[in-house]
Amino acid sequence: MPMQAGRPKILGFISEQASAWLVALVVLSVGSALTVVVAWAAADLYQQQVHQRFQLLVNERFTRIQERFEDQEQRLGSLQRFFANSADVSRSEFDGFAQPLLLHARAYSWAPRVFREQRSQFEQQISRQRGEPFAIRELNALGELAPATERDEYVPVLYSQTQSLLGAPLGFDLLAQPLRRSALERAQQSGKPAVSQPMQLVGVEPAYAAGVLLVAPVSKAGDTEPYGFVMAVISMRQLVTDGLPKPNRDNLVMQIVDTSDSQQRELYASSNALGNSHLSSTRRLALGDHVYALSVRASQVFDMANHSSMNTVLAMGVLLSALLSALLYVLVSQRQRALKLVEQRTVQLRLREQELRGAHGQLRSVLNAATQVAIIATDLRGVINTFNAGAERMLGFKSEEVLGRLKLESLHLASELEARAVPLSAALGKRIPPSQAMLVESPDSQHEAREWTLVRKDGSRLTVNMLVTVLLDDYGLWVGHLAIYLDITAQKGAYEALAARDRLLKKLSSHVPGGIFQFTLEPQDNWRFIYASQGMRDIYEIELGVLQQDARTVFERIHPLDAERVRASIRLSALQLSHWREEYRVQLPQRGLRWIRGEATPEELPGGGTLWHGYVSDISDLKRVEEELRALSITDSLTGIYNRRYFQDRLKVEMLRLNRSAGTLSLIMLDIDHFKRINDQHGHAMGDRVLQELCKRIGQRLRRTDVFCRVGGEEFAVLCPGTDGAQAYSLATQLWQSLRNTSMEPVGIVTASFGVASWRADEDIDGLLLRADSAVYVAKQAGRDRVEACGSGQALMPVGAGLLAKKP
Known part of the structure; x- marks a missing residue:
């Protein structure tokens, strides 16, 4: 058959030129898609690396600042011990000891406690020592230092060693300013270093004025009250920025905020520009009794140093894809010239046709070498004329028993051929005999392998996939069929096992x-x-x-x-x-x-x-x-009110709320008077009934926001959120009256001693509990059956027929 008559088109249905364009477009699309995937992976890796670099920088910056905070506490502690272990410290001794400590701090100062009656003598004594007038001063309304007003106590700055060019504000009374006074009071109460709220430092250059005061009390051995205070004047800008890169080279933008400050004022903020990335980190820094929030974000310098190469990857990938598609277009478009070259060589190939016929025996050897596949050829009548070694092995027949003697239909299961012939006849519109059923393709067939059942020589059966095609001679005439069988018995068993x-x-x-x-x-x-x-x-x-x-x-x-x-x-x-x-x-x-x-x-x-x-x-x-178990865990089984565990948890929650935002909180504690006497005289069962009746009466008079808890055997507490001291005192009075106005049969009047305490600024849980418990103790010592408010100096007690009288 001439080569020109059988020349196929590329892809079977479109022209060669269009195929070249199609191949080029497909390659370009695939290359672009792969480029996008690679770029995405590179971008993901870049984001991970940037995050790791940022975290390393944040850890290093946090460690450095925390070490400086700890160093300031250690330096102030050494100055505190210097005063505590010295009988008297002169100015020259103070300067000699404090001068080496001036690292990352603006100043170190010593301020003794001076009482009202000591003020005049103290000012005269210091004036003689200094050789110039000295007075205890404070800031007036114009922001200038002026003589301090009369007070019970003063804490003036006596010695000061400073780095400031403006000098030290000697004589400045630290108790004249609320923030400094609060820090001194906390240091005096705790006996440990305390830190002030953010403030503007006195005698410090404006650029370094934002800072805090670190205060430590100084006491002599055996004394409980300090006789003075040592202070470190800390400028946050100096403490943080010393040794850091310049703003135009810093990778990080920092902000330090005092978490206990209700206004959330900044103690320090970097001056460099913020980057576009969303990288950020927040750490907690501790200094004295305060905790600060260190917020760190990436700067523009960090973004510039860690730019992404994704655009470069995309550009190079698209460029390479375009070059490859162009190359394939050129190759595919050359097919026409290649076909012409094939036509020229056809003549030479026909000359070698005879040699190829001689290779027929070799081909048969190759067929016999395919031992795993049965290859069977027939003539137009279906008589088998080729039966390879694979067919012998699969079916158990020898080739001499089959060639020219058996037809292909004899190897198939007859019932299966008949079943196949019926739908074929319906689909083709003519009768298809069962003997031809395995050789005829249905109209919707795509020359795919079909499953059949073969019968071996011993009568056993096996399942195969069969692919059949027609055989043509050199002139394109139909001369027979070629069938290829593949044993799928094991494969089918595997499929059935998977289905099972x-x-x-x-x-x-x-x-x-x-x-x-x-x-x-x-x-x-x-x-x-x-x-x-x-x-x-x-x-x-x-x-x-x-x-x-x-x-x-x-x-x-x-x-x-x-x-x-x-x-x-x-x-x-x-x-x-x-x-x-x-x-x-x-x-x-x-x-x-x-x-x-x-x-x-x-x-x-x-x-x-x-x-x-x-x-x-x-x-x-x-x-x-x-939920039921949780309710049991927070409820007192006898009285049905909340137990001590729930009281402690709820008190912690309320204290956290007060630390975050302004508000009020009061605590009422009560202890039943002579409860042991009730148990001894009437029995523990009656004592339990008294407890239940007391809880019932008090619970009826409490508000929905109040939390009523049993914290001990006969001890109870009422937590009053959003309630100031006067309101809590009034509520405690009502509860006290509800108990003593009505008797409990057969016990009689049951009374209780009440203590009231309201929360103060900068007070912790233990302080509030201690004051409320102290008020109950005072009520017990004063004769029981009364209400005592901690710090109010007044109480309620029964007088005559239910009359109320003020306790002096």
Whole structure:
């Protein structure tokens, strides 16, 4: 047959020129896609490296600043010990000791305590020592130093060693300014160093005026009260910036804020420009009795030093893809010239046709070498004329028993041929005999291998895949058929085993409590369930078909308050490849609100994305039991009110609220008078009834915001958020009257001693509890059956027939 008559088109249905363009476009598209993937991976790696560099810089900066804070405390501690261990310290001795300490601090000072009656003698004595007038001073309304007003006590700056060019404000009374006075009082009460709120420092250049005062009390051995204070005047700008890079070279932008300051004022803020990245970190710094928040973000210098190379990767990848597509276009377009060259060589190939016929024997040897595949050729009548060694091995026949004697149909199962012939005849519109059923293709066939059953020589059967094609001679005439058989018996058994395993898995999953699933998160943020057991339908009340088509139906069931948390935890698990575990609520159409627990183990997919294997279960009953147990753990079993544990937890929460924002808080504590006498005279059962009746009466008069707790055997506490001292005192009076106005049969009148304390600024939990307990103690010592307010100096007690009288 001439070569020109059988020349095919590229891709079978379009012209060669169009095929060249198509190949070039496909290569360009694939290359661009690969470039995007590589760029995305490079960008992800870049983001990880930038984050690691930023964290290293933040750790180094935090360590440096924290070491400087600790160094300031150590230096002030050495100055404190110097005064405590010295009988008297002169100015020259102070200067000699304090001068070497001036590192990262503006000044170190010594300020003794001077009382009202000592002021005149103290000023005269210091004036004689200094040889110039000396007076205790304070800032007036114009911001100038003027003689201090009369007070019971003064703490003037006597010695000062400073780096400031403006000198030291000697004689300045630290008690004249609220922030400094608060720091001194806290240092005096605790006996430990205390730090002031952020302030503008006196006698310091304006650029370094923002800072704090670190104060330490100085006491002689055996004394409980300090006779003076040593101070470190700390400028935050000097402390933080010494030794750091210049602003135009600094990679970090810092901000330091006092967490205890209600106004959240800045103690320090970097002057360099903030970068565009979202990298940030917050650390906690401790100085004295204060905690500061160090906020760090990346600067423009950091962004410039860590720029991404993704644009370069994209440009180079697209350029290489374009060059490769152009090269392939040139190669494919040369096919026409190659075909012409083939035509020229056809004549030479025909001359060698005879030589190829001689190679027919070699071809037969090759066929016989294919021992794993049966190759059988027939003539137009179906008589077998080629039977290779693979066919002998597969079917058990010798080639001499088959060649020219058997037809191909004799090797097939007859019932299968008849069953195949019926649909073929209907599809082709003519009768197809069973003997030809294996050789005829249906109209919708794409020359694919078809499954058949063959019969061996011993009568056994095997399943094969058969591919059949026509045989043409040199002139294109149909001379027979060629059938290739592949034994798939083992493969089919494997498929059946897999099907049986799938059925077993489905049966097992249907009996497991809860639901088993496989869930994927693809790079395009596509959420999908690739497998879900029957239990998933019961958990979410969603049909499995709908569940596997769109995973969003599950998230629509999740409670709105939990949905975003669940999504975030899934993304975090995908990012870190960490075990996923969540408990969340779902709103179901039939069963309403239910609690669900889910657990899954992730793995990264080769093509991108994450696959989870996990399960979900309904834990609503468990949650109900947990709530009941929690209620039992915070409730007193005898009286039914809150117990000591809940009181302590609630008090901590209220104190944290007060530290974050301004507010009021009061505490009422009461102790039943002579409760042991009630138990001894009437028995413990009656004592329990008294406790229950007392709780009932007090509970009826409390507000909804008050927290009533039993903190001991006969000790009770009422926590009053948003209540000042006067309101708490009034409430305690009402509770006191409710007990003593009505008797408890057969015990009679049961009274209690009440103590009231309201929260003060800068007071901790122990301080508030101690003051309230002290008020109860005072009430007990004063004769019981009364109300004492800590610090108020007044009490209520019964006089005559229920009359109230003020205690002097």
